[in-house]
Amino acid sequence: MSDLPVLKGVLVLLSCQLVGEVVVRLLGLEVPGPVLGMLVFLLVLRIRRPRPSSALVRGPALLLRHLQLLFVPAGVGIVAYLDTLRHDALPLAAGLWLSWLLGLAATGVVVGGLTRLLGRSAR
Amino acid sequence: MIPLVGWHPHETWTWLTTSPLLGLTLTVGAYAAGRWVHRRTGNALLQPVLVAVVLVGGALLLADVPYGDYLNGGRFVAFWLGPATVALALPLHEEWHLVRRAAVPILTGVVVGAVVSICSAVLVTRLAGAGRTLQLTMAPKAATTPVSLAVSAQIGGIPALTAALTIIAGITGAVVGPWVLDRLGVRDLRARGIALGAASHGIGTSRALQESRTEGAFSALSMALTALATSLLVPLLLLLLR
Numbered sequence: 001m002s003d004l005p006v007l008k009g010v011l012v013l014l015s016c017q018l019v020g021e022v023v024v025r026l027l028g029l030e031v032p033g034p035v036l037g038m039l040v041f042l043l044v045l046r047i048r049r050p051r052p053s054s055a056l057v058r059g060p061a062l063l064l065r066h067l068q069l070l071f072v073p074a075g076v077g078i079v080a081y082l083d084t085l086r087h088d089a090l091p092l093a094a095g096l097w098l099s100w101l102l103g104l105a106a107t108g109v110v111v112g113g114l115t116r117l118l119g120r121s122a123r
Numbered sequence: 124m125i126p127l128v129g130w131h132p133h134e135t136w137t138w139l140t141t142s143p144l145l146g147l148t149l150t151v152g153a154y155a156a157g158r159w160v161h162r163r164t165g166n167a168l169l170q171p172v173l174v175a176v177v178l179v180g181g182a183l184l185l186a187d188v189p190y191g192d193y194l195n196g197g198r199f200v201a202f203w204l205g206p207a208t209v210a211l212a213l214p215l216h217e218e219w220h221l222v223r224r225a226a227v228p229i230l231t232g233v234v235v236g237a238v239v240s241i242c243s244a245v246l247v248t249r250l251a252g253a254g255r256t257l258q259l260t261m262a263p264k265a266a267t268t269p270v271s272l273a274v275s276a277q278i279g280g281i282p283a284l285t286a287a288l289t290i291i292a293g294i295t296g297a298v299v300g301p302w303v304l305d306r307l308g309v310r311d312l313r314a315r316g317i318a319l320g321a322a323s324h325g326i327g328t329s330r331a332l333q334e335s336r337t338e339g340a341f342s343a344l345s346m347a348l349t350a351l352a353t354s355l356l357v358p359l360l361l362l363l364l365r
Contacts, residue, residue, distance in 0.1 A: 010206065013206035013207075013209045013210055014206055016209045016212075017205045017206055017208075017209050020209070030270075030351065030354040030355065031270070031347075031350055031351050031354070032208075032267065032269040032270055032350060033205070034204070034205040034206075034208035034209055034269075035208060035267070035347045035350055035351075037205070037208070037209040038208055038209050038210075038211050038212045038215075038343070038347060039212070039347075040209075041209045041210070041212035041213075042212035042215055042216055044212075045212055045213065045216035046216060046219070057213065059210075060209075060210035060212075060213045061210075061213065063203065063206060063207045063210045064207065064210050064211070064213065064214070064332060066154070067207055067325070067328070067329040067332065068154070068157075068170065068171045068172035068175075068297070068326070068329045069150070069151070069154040069171070069172075069175070069200060070200060070201065070203050070204040070207050071172050071204070071290070071293065071294075071325065071326050071329070072150050072153065072154055072172060072175045072176055072179060072197070072200065073146075073150060073193075073194065073197030073198065073200050073201040074201060074204075074268060074286070074290050075172060075175070075176035075180075075290050075294060076150075076176055076179045076180050076183065076190065076193060076197065077190060077283075077286060077287055077290065078176070078180065078287045078290060078291065079180040079183055079184060079190055080189075080190035080283075080287075081283065081284055081287040084281075084284055085284075085287065088253060088257060090251055090252070091248050091251035091252050091253035091257060092248070092253070092257065092261070092288070094247055094248070094250075094251040095244055095247045095248030095251060095253065095257075095258075095261045096244075096261065096264065096288055096291060096292060096295075097295065098243065098247045099240060099243040099244040099247050099248075099261070099264070099265075100240075100264075100265070100292050100295055100296070100322055100323070101303065102239050102240070102243040103236050103239050103240035103243065103265055103321060103322040104236075104296065104300060104303060104304070104318050104319070104321070104322035104323070105303065105307055105318075106235050106236065106239040107232045107233075107235055107236035107239070107314075107317055107318040107321045107322065107345075108303075108304050108307055108309035108314050108315065108317075108318035109307060109309060110231060110232060110235045111228045111229075111231065111232035111235075111309075111311070111313065111314035111317045111318065112307075112308075112309040112310070112311050112314035114227065114228045114231055114232075114314075115225070115228050115311045115313055115314055116311070118227065118228070
């Protein structure tokens, strides 16, 4: 199979992000450009309904397979703040992890209960 | 006569640490090692992103290379986060038959998640003895990095520290999020996805995608809506949490 579809797929992603970034700035919206770009790309997918072998699917699928790679540089940034993090270690650790746990648990339990209430589960 | 070869370790090191090539190679190499460890051990806790961050971070500390120099190469990888966020529309499209019928649980989940995350971040940090600045720095940490950063700056937190906390919240979700949801008996894939996206943004979504396409789709949507909810709700809730 040719690699051209992947290239086309990447071009579509870049274009959607570009549209998102420009619109966000033009209208002074509170959402990040890529998030609006995601909605633009969703619209493209809903209209075009591409097959799994098409460029619109293969390019994005490749990026999503290695999504964790893309977070590594930001994650390494923690190293730059080790001193600050260490200085206020207790309140930062407690605030971060307890609040993370409460946010995750509340959302999971509420939505889990709601979907059960509304019937039809997805497992 | 000019000698054909010399020995220039100092110049070479200076070039190496400031060139994009080292940061880029280190990042991709550490991620490849992370994937290998994750597959080889079959241990869900050893997420590739966690292994890679520890390897690269450790290497930078050992070699005394500043983060800014590493970013010369690292930013080439980080750039693709934008297009990858756009790409999250793909699972959303594939699971659209489930998504369109779940408007009520999605919106409820995102609002509950954002309110609990923001309020508990401020209150727990306060109870643990931190001052106002750190409380504000913690407040938007559940939203995806560009949003948490912007909100933190807007309300008077320390944006760069917020970014670090946001990443830790994300990695925590990728590493132990599904385990916590198991313990709580949350089995519905939609609920699991929405919870991971609400508490751990894109990094949580990367783990949700590992678990199932459905979970990934709901996590992606939840991440996007949580970004919006956080930017709208943080200034509002701070009025109540003086």
